[in-house]
Amino acid sequence: MTKDELTELVRNAGVVGAGGAGFPTHVKLQATDIDTYVINGAECEPLLYVDQTLMLNWASYLIAASQAISSAIGCKVVFGVKQKHGDCINALQVAGGDVCVLGDYYPAGDEVILLHECVGRIVPEGGLPLHVGAIVNNVETLYNIGRALEGKPVTHSFVQVGGAVSSPGVWSVPLGVEASRLVEAAGGPTIDEPVFVDGGPMMGQYHKDANFPVTKMTKAILVLPSNSAFARYENMPVSVMLRQARVACCQCNECTMVCSRYLIGYDLRPHKIMQAMAYESMRLPEIVQSAMLCSECNLCSGLYACPMHLSPRRVNQVIKGAMRQQGVKPQFEKKAIYPRAERPFRLVPTKRLMSRLGLDTYDVHLPFNGEFVAERVKIPLKQHTGAPSVPVVSLHDEVQEGDLIAKLPDNALGANVHASISGLVEEITSEYIAIRASSL
DSSP: OOHHHHHHHHHHHTOBOSSTTOOBHHHHHTOSSOOEEEEEEOOOSTTOOHHHHHHHHSHHHHHHHHHHHHHHHTOEEEEEEETTOHHHHHHHHHTTOOEEEEOSEETTTSHHHHHHHHHSOOOOTTOOGGGGTEEEEEHHHHHHHHHHHTTOOOOEEEEEEEESBSSOEEEEEETTOBHHHHHHHTTOBSSSSEEEEESOTTTSEEESSSOOBOOTTOOEEEEEETTSHHHHHHHSOHHHHHHHHHHHOOOOOHHHHHOHHHHTTOSOOHHHHHHHHHOGGGOOHHHHHGGGGOOOOOTTSTTTTOTTOOOHHHHHHHHHHHHHHTTOOOOOOOOOOOOOTTHHHHOEEHHHHHHHHTOGGGOOOOOEEEEOOOSEEEEESOOSSSSOOEEOOOTTOEEOTTOEEEEOOTTSSOOOEEOSSSEEEEEEOSSEEEEEETTO
């Protein structure tokens, strides 16, 4: 198989990053001068278990897919897995995989950190892995590439339901299933007034209800107390958060001392950005634009570092959003980057983070419960970085699981979308396509 053939299969299947921003995978595969393909199995967010489920149950399948990629691109493949997940490491190695063993710290799964640990290269400021000859995908993305090689599109996502539920577990879920249905399948909340997190506790999106759909990017649905620090930080109005940043930051620089991007050598100092928000005279362009280097790992906030209970992460998010809206693309100095000498002593162990967050009681082994059966789905037309997909079906059409229902827009970044169940198209809007199962 050639690289072009691989890319076309992945494009047709609608494969995007299964987690994070959902960047279309076929675009990554088009990069040139790639010598290393890194599979991110760190799963460093507290409580997450999906990638481990895949590595334990589909190791041979993952290795076969990685070998096909290696042959098509002409690169080596390495899996990054934490040492504490010895059963996953063993499964991959028995199947013939090359494993880079990672320490148990957060955020080991940040692709900038992962490449340093596994390949010994540091992505330049404002750059991408391809700038150092590498591609990074997570485990489920690799699984979906394997399916694409068989001509099968992305129709399901592996999703865990965890936290304060009666029966936490992992399911293979049709895209477009409402999260509330999965929470019900997990026995429902065990606490009053919960919040629902799409993703991990540190970087996920917080919702007051579970009326949001499963997408290609969904990895977890966590049920957590609404009065927790997590919910307070994530739901704080932007105006309040910026006002606090101006009046309460004491410039202790604890946020900078644990910043993973600062420690890897980037010129990112969250405390300087907070100072710039407080005093206009300190608002130098190079300081403000450094917010674009933030990975949003959330260690800087009062959840871990800030003694004043502020959130430099949220401030950085506001700055990044404003710069993108204005079309500002900072140009960072091209220079050699080296990890700071204190980095080995400043890494945050996952166990310590879990304890600090009060999540220990939810850290349990999760069973794989097979496929979730859906009666109805509302499949979003935008489950990826780029433009929404364009519907190619009509109201009342009968579709089969795997049929193309919305295509990649012409001359735009995006991804194909396929029916996740067989049934009747009930609704088409600018945001989603709803399908009711034909068996009902």
